[in-house]
Amino acid sequence: MSTGQRQGDNAQGPVHVAIIMDGNGRWAKMRNLPRQEGHRRGLEALRRTVRNADELGIKVLTLYSFSTENWRRPQAEVSFLMGLLRRFVEKDLEELHGSGVRVRIIGGRDDLTPDLRGLVEHAETVTRGNTGMTLVVAFNYGARDEIARAARGLAADVAAGRIAAATIDEAMLSSRLDTHDLPDPELVIRTSGETRISNFLLWQAAYAEFVFTPVLWPDFDRAALEEALAEYRRRERRFGGLAEPADRKVGAA
Numbered sequence: 493m494s495t496g497q498r499q500g501d502n503a504q505g506p507v508h509v510a511i512i513m514d515g516n517g518r519w520a521k522m523r524n525l526p527r528q529e530g531h532r533r534g535l536e537a538l539r540r541t542v543r544n545a546d547e548l549g550i551k552v553l554t555l556y557s558f559s560t561e562n563w564r565r566p567q568a569e570v571s572f573l574m575g576l577l578r579r580f581v582e583k584d585l586e587e588l589h590g591s592g593v594r595v596r597i598i599g600g601r602d603d604l605t606p607d608l609r610g611l612v613e614h615a616e617t618v619t620r621g622n623t624g625m626t627l628v629v630a631f632n633y634g635a636r637d638e639i640a641r642a643a644r645g646l647a648a649d650v651a652a653g654r655i656a657a658a659t660i661d662e663a664m665l666s667s668r669l670d671t672h673d674l675p676d677p678e679l680v681i682r683t684s685g686e687t688r689i690s691n692f693l694l695w696q697a698a699y700a701e702f703v704f705t706p707v708l709w710p711d712f713d714r715a716a717l718e719e720a721l722a723e724y725r726r727r728e729r730r731f732g733g734l735a736e737p738a739d740r741k742v743g744a745a
């Protein structure tokens with residue numbers, strides 16, 4: 493049965509917005525401030541964006557907070573970013589929970605200290621039953637690492653005879669990703685004028701629209717978010733196929 497609905501209609505949504513928060517360092521440098529001050533202001537922008545996204549009806553918000561590549565930064569900056577995550581969870585969890593936000597953390601957990609791992613697991617457990625916006629914090633996240641971890645899990649299941657290699661398909665691989673319980677993002681925003689994806693949600697963003705804004709992350713405000721949403725809604729999505737429903741085979745009788 494064909495739905496008769498045009499798949500390329502962006503007027504509604506997006507349901508899931510993912511953001512590469514970039515430009516904290518440049519924001520600080522322009523003001524002759526230490527990079528850490530840029531990250532501190534970045535955390536304020538993060539809090540603001542969570543509130544704005546919730547108010548604007550976004551159902552899932554994913555924020556790229558620390559990448560697998562960020563370990564290469566000076567030790568002091570790495571520690572500072574770890575501390576910001578700790579502070580965010582410790583200070584904001586109560587308010588997020590009160591607003592009905594469900595918190596999810598994606599990324600490798602093995603490299604986190606046991607106390608930080610315990611903290612993020614606590615945040616997920618406490619908010620698991622919430623039905624408001626889902627806030628996904630990508631921390632120690634890299635898409636290639638995520639896909640490799642999923643592949644290792646599948647390979648182990650094949651080796652143990654639990655699944656047959658021939659049954660592995662896109663859905664099965666998706667079900668092994670950190671984002672297994674989340675819809676794919678329809679919109680990915682990157683701030684600071686950079687136009688790279690930087691190992692972020694490579695699998696999940698296969699059909700996403702990308703909006704690049706010159707705004708540095710600490711300056712990202714409600715107007716900037718609304719402008720990105722407006723840009724998304726102006727675009728027509730084609731999912732890499734033909735736009736007309738009659739030509740689409742999916743769901744056809």
Ligand code: FPP
Pocket residue numbers: 513514515516517518519531532534535538556557558562573574576577580684709
């Ligand atoms: C990119 O700016 C930003 C980061 C690597 C970290 C993002 C962190 C925050 C927004 C603060 C909140 C953090 C947590 C953990 C909740 P950059 O330093 O690469 O900026 P630059 O490219 O201008 O140097």
